[in-house]
Amino acid sequence: MRIVYRFLLVCWLVTSKSAFAQNGIVVFQSDFGLKDGAVSAMKGVAMGVSPTLKLFDLTHDIPAYNIWEAAYRLHQTVPYYPKGTVFVSVCDPGVGTERHSVVLLTNTGHYIVTPDNGTLTLVAEHLGINEIRQIDEAINRLRNSNQSYTFHGRDVYAYTAARLASHTIRFEQVGPKLPNQVVQLPYQKAESANGIVKGTIPVLDIQYGNVWSNVPKSMIDQLGLKPGSMVRVQIFQNDQPLYDKSVTFVNTFGEAPVGDDVAYINSLLNFSIAVNQGNFSEKYKVFSGPEWRIVVSK
Amino acid sequence: MRIVYRFLLVCWLVTSKSAFAQNGIVVFQSDFGLKDGAVSAMKGVAMGVSPTLKLFDLTHDIPAYNIWEAAYRLHQTVPYYPKGTVFVSVCDPGVGTERHSVVLLTNTGHYIVTPDNGTLTLVAEHLGINEIRQIDEAINRLRNSNQSYTFHGRDVYAYTAARLASHTIRFEQVGPKLPNQVVQLPYQKAESANGIVKGTIPVLDIQYGNVWSNVPKSMIDQLGLKPGSMVRVQIFQNDQPLYDKSVTFVNTFGEAPVGDDVAYINSLLNFSIAVNQGNFSEKYKVFSGPEWRIVVSK
Amino acid sequence: MRIVYRFLLVCWLVTSKSAFAQNGIVVFQSDFGLKDGAVSAMKGVAMGVSPTLKLFDLTHDIPAYNIWEAAYRLHQTVPYYPKGTVFVSVCDPGVGTERHSVVLLTNTGHYIVTPDNGTLTLVAEHLGINEIRQIDEAINRLRNSNQSYTFHGRDVYAYTAARLASHTIRFEQVGPKLPNQVVQLPYQKAESANGIVKGTIPVLDIQYGNVWSNVPKSMIDQLGLKPGSMVRVQIFQNDQPLYDKSVTFVNTFGEAPVGDDVAYINSLLNFSIAVNQGNFSEKYKVFSGPEWRIVVSK
Numbered sequence: 001m002r003i004v005y006r007f008l009l010v011c012w013l014v015t016s017k018s019a020f021a022q023n024g025i026v027v028f029q030s031d032f033g034l035k036d037g038a039v040s041a042m043k044g045v046a047m048g049v050s051p052t053l054k055l056f057d058l059t060h061d062i063p064a065y066n067i068w069e070a071a072y073r074l075h076q077t078v079p080y081y082p083k084g085t086v087f088v089s090v091c092d093p094g095v096g097t098e099r100h101s102v103v104l105l106t107n108t109g110h111y112i113v114t115p116d117n118g119t120l121t122l123v124a125e126h127l128g129i130n131e132i133r134q135i136d137e138a139i140n141r142l143r144n145s146n147q148s149y150t151f152h153g154r155d156v157y158a159y160t161a162a163r164l165a166s167h168t169i170r171f172e173q174v175g176p177k178l179p180n181q182v183v184q185l186p187y188q189k190a191e192s193a194n195g196i197v198k199g200t201i202p203v204l205d206i207q208y209g210n211v212w213s214n215v216p217k218s219m220i221d222q223l224g225l226k227p228g229s230m231v232r233v234q235i236f237q238n239d240q241p242l243y244d245k246s247v248t249f250v251n252t253f254g255e256a257p258v259g260d261d262v263a264y265i266n267s268l269l270n271f272s273i274a275v276n277q278g279n280f281s282e283k284y285k286v287f288s289g290p291e292w293r294i295v296v297s298k
Numbered sequence: 299m300r301i302v303y304r305f306l307l308v309c310w311l312v313t314s315k316s317a318f319a320q321n322g323i324v325v326f327q328s329d330f331g332l333k334d335g336a337v338s339a340m341k342g343v344a345m346g347v348s349p350t351l352k353l354f355d356l357t358h359d360i361p362a363y364n365i366w367e368a369a370y371r372l373h374q375t376v377p378y379y380p381k382g383t384v385f386v387s388v389c390d391p392g393v394g395t396e397r398h399s400v401v402l403l404t405n406t407g408h409y410i411v412t413p414d415n416g417t418l419t420l421v422a423e424h425l426g427i428n429e430i431r432q433i434d435e436a437i438n439r440l441r442n443s444n445q446s447y448t449f450h451g452r453d454v455y456a457y458t459a460a461r462l463a464s465h466t467i468r469f470e471q472v473g474p475k476l477p478n479q480v481v482q483l484p485y486q487k488a489e490s491a492n493g494i495v496k497g498t499i500p501v502l503d504i505q506y507g508n509v510w511s512n513v514p515k516s517m518i519d520q521l522g523l524k525p526g527s528m529v530r531v532q533i534f535q536n537d538q539p540l541y542d543k544s545v546t547f548v549n550t551f552g553e554a555p556v557g558d559d560v561a562y563i564n565s566l567l568n569f570s571i572a573v574n575q576g577n578f579s580e581k582y583k584v585f586s587g588p589e590w591r592i593v594v595s596k
Numbered sequence: 597m598r599i600v601y602r603f604l605l606v607c608w609l610v611t612s613k614s615a616f617a618q619n620g621i622v623v624f625q626s627d628f629g630l631k632d633g634a635v636s637a638m639k640g641v642a643m644g645v646s647p648t649l650k651l652f653d654l655t656h657d658i659p660a661y662n663i664w665e666a667a668y669r670l671h672q673t674v675p676y677y678p679k680g681t682v683f684v685s686v687c688d689p690g691v692g693t694e695r696h697s698v699v700l701l702t703n704t705g706h707y708i709v710t711p712d713n714g715t716l717t718l719v720a721e722h723l724g725i726n727e728i729r730q731i732d733e734a735i736n737r738l739r740n741s742n743q744s745y746t747f748h749g750r751d752v753y754a755y756t757a758a759r760l761a762s763h764t765i766r767f768e769q770v771g772p773k774l775p776n777q778v779v780q781l782p783y784q785k786a787e788s789a790n791g792i793v794k795g796t797i798p799v800l801d802i803q804y805g806n807v808w809s810n811v812p813k814s815m816i817d818q819l820g821l822k823p824g825s826m827v828r829v830q831i832f833q834n835d836q837p838l839y840d841k842s843v844t845f846v847n848t849f850g851e852a853p854v855g856d857d858v859a860y861i862n863s864l865l866n867f868s869i870a871v872n873q874g875n876f877s878e879k880y881k882v883f884s885g886p887e888w889r890i891v892v893s894k
Contacts (some may be wrong), residue, residue, distance in 0.1 A: 151565030267747030
């Protein structure tokens with residue numbers, strides 16, 4: 001009997017919050033750029049909380065005020081860090097207004113410190129919501145910073161993330177628990193019917209000009225596409241058609257001639273299209289965002 | 299009696315140099331950009347001195363040869379790092395000429411390793427000079443680097459900073475003590491008289507195109523401005539007027555319509571002006587530097 | 597007798613692979629840029645392998661698909677890190693094709709994880725090849741990543757580098773030993789005859805627009821050039837002459853008037869040419885790569 005209790009105790013310990021213990025890693029994202037001292041000051045504040053923290057960057061080149069892209073970059077990157085990692089995302093056009101400052105704990109054990117303005121749209125959907133707490137700024141705010149109204153990123157978000165990541169505070173000490181929901185940005189989800197797959201272009205692979213969709217590999221598999229198959233790809237901005245071609249579906253760019261349009265599955269396992277060693281986005285004036293739609297068929 | 303001695307001993311310990319003991323953190327700034335290996339080589343040299351150091355960046359996008367901006371970025375960022383942090387700033391148009399290579403210890407306990415060419419103008423003024431030492435390059439120079447004449451950043455500054463930060467050398471071992479003064483760049487300080495406040499535009503908030511002045515919140519408070527008040531802002535390049543408008547003074551951008559010009563107090567607690575969710579600098583062709591003046595009145 | 601054995605044992609220990617033991621430092625280079633989450637995801641994977649690793653960047657602004665520049669940046673930077681450092685370089689236009697994924701151990705004790713597509717041209721030549729192993733991707737591949745065909749940088753290179761740097765695997769466990777040779781990019785080496793020195797322009801000092809050659813200081817010394825001497829510099833793109841002037845050879849830029857063309861020895865101890873406080877590359881439309889030649893004479 002005692003053994004059964006012990007077994008249950010172990011189960012409870014393993015599945016409780018302690019399974020999501022912070023690991024001392026903090027990852028920063030923002031739309032601040034790296035040309036001034038803003039990002040560095042956030043890291044200085046974190047070092048002031050605990051010099052044992054390990055600080056990394058996601059990106060600071062989120063286009064100014066582009067909450068959608070902040071949401072997408074988190075979605076793309078968070079899962080590759082170990083559980084217990086604390087992320088800070090500061091893309092905050094409504095700074096000082098009534099949006100909540102929150103910390104989300106995902107079902108995968110990642111913490112995200114951010115204004116709840118849509119930034120959490122995709123991680124909440126894909127990684128799940130374990131718990132959300134509102135930051136109590138009376139407690140979790142850099143000392144002597146209350147004369148300044150505009151730099152929440154440094155004085156509240158970086159400071160709170162560092163305190164959480166360094167076990168200076170427990171998750172419960174962030175502030176009061178909120179309902180398990182976040183502000184959602186509207187966007188077209190991927191759907192498949194009658195051999196036609198529809199989706200959006202959430203983001204470009206900027207460095208190369210490749211176009212990434214939100215259509216998962218599984219829907220493409222259902223179309224029966226195989227490496228070497230031809231696939232028809234149509235792209236619309238709102239309702240205006242901008243691209244309509246049959247292109248080769250490849251496993252790797254090496255399978256196609258340089259300069260050819262090719263379709264492929266990207267590193268996030270989504271359907272994508274590129275000019276082999278060229279720039280698809282520039283060539284066809286195709287960009288990203290909720291107003292861009294893609295239609296894929298055999 | 300013995301207790302009094304103990305008390306005095308503790309006082310001496312607390313107020314002596316040991317209160318400014320290096321903390322193992324080194325922060326790098328330069329005008330090198332990040333497209334080649336120069337910044338990385340500086341960090342490699344630091345790791346070669348001691349792999350226990352913690353290395354961060356301030357920015358490496360200081361415009362080439364722009365000593366004023368290097369001075370401003372240090373001013374903006376240094377105070378947010380814990381005392382004992384060692385900064386390296388390499389913006390050095392006169393490399394190889396007679397400017398001194400120095401380490402400044404501020405009254406706040408921060409160390410700054412740099413050519414004394416004006417880079418220290420603002421930190422010396424705002425944080426105070428505790429002590430300055432000239433780098434003895436015969437000792438504090440990467441071994442086998444003396445055939446090269448041009449990369450002081452790597453061979454002298456990064457190397458000396460790493461040795462200092464890692465306690466490989468004491469501050470006294472940097473080199474001989476210099477008088478407590480630094481090379482000063484001339485600029486217009488903020489002044490207030492008869493309900494009119496004057497200052498300069500030391501820097502832009504580049505990512506957003508906001509214009510930051512050097513006029514402190516306290517001078518604005520003396521004007522009797524409150525959130526919602528209108529304030530007249532004039533901007534001149536040398537003596538040419540380029541902007542003259544009455545705008546709303548806000549606590550947070552959320553209080554004003556998108557597209558409006560707004561005045562506010564920035565994260566450094568200085569008077570600033572912006573287009574809400576737009577780019578003031580581009581819209582009005584207003585830039586920064588000692589030749590830009592701002593005049594604020596009710 | 598026993599002493600001789602001990603002496604031999606010590607010699608063997610000092611000269612064996614253990615002299616090149618990994619030091620826990622990983623340095624990342626790529627052509628990914630920093631605008632999305634790709635670089636950050638590589639670091640997340642490394643932290644998942646071992647949170648004790650120290651992660652740095654070389655550059656992520658290698659122009660897309662420019663293997664030559666990736667090779668040059670490694671050559672420029674690797675020697676400044678302590679031996680035992682593991683580098684990851686991902687510039688991989690042929691991803692998924694038959695190029696080998698390898699780890700090179702140089703004679704200087706640096707490890708480089710990369711596709712063997714020419715990226716190793718210059719480090720192999722200058723630092724020497726101690727041993728090369730092909731990555732066994734059946735073992736050295738992030739778990740659950742085999743559905744994705746395109747992100748070797750994250751799933752294979754960063755993962756293998758982190759395992760190697762953290763002693764999770766020994767060098768031998770990377771995979772099978774390959775012959776001591778790498779894929780070489782063709783380029784014109786520096787040569788000197790009859791008082792005329794020829795070479796190429798492997799790279800620009802981008803931030804300043806200075807032109808760097810591959811002509812070493814020793815060949816310039818043979819010409820008998822001294823600070824203050826005039827030197828004739830000719831530059832050709834393929835066989836077309838684009839520049840032909842006599843300029844001053846200086847130790848430091850401070851010796852010449854602002855705006856003058858000057859020749860100097862750069863931080864890599866190679867012959868270079870610049871406009872003092874200006875941009876030589878922009879002014880004369882001179883760029884870099886194997887098709888650019890420079891001829892130097894008195």
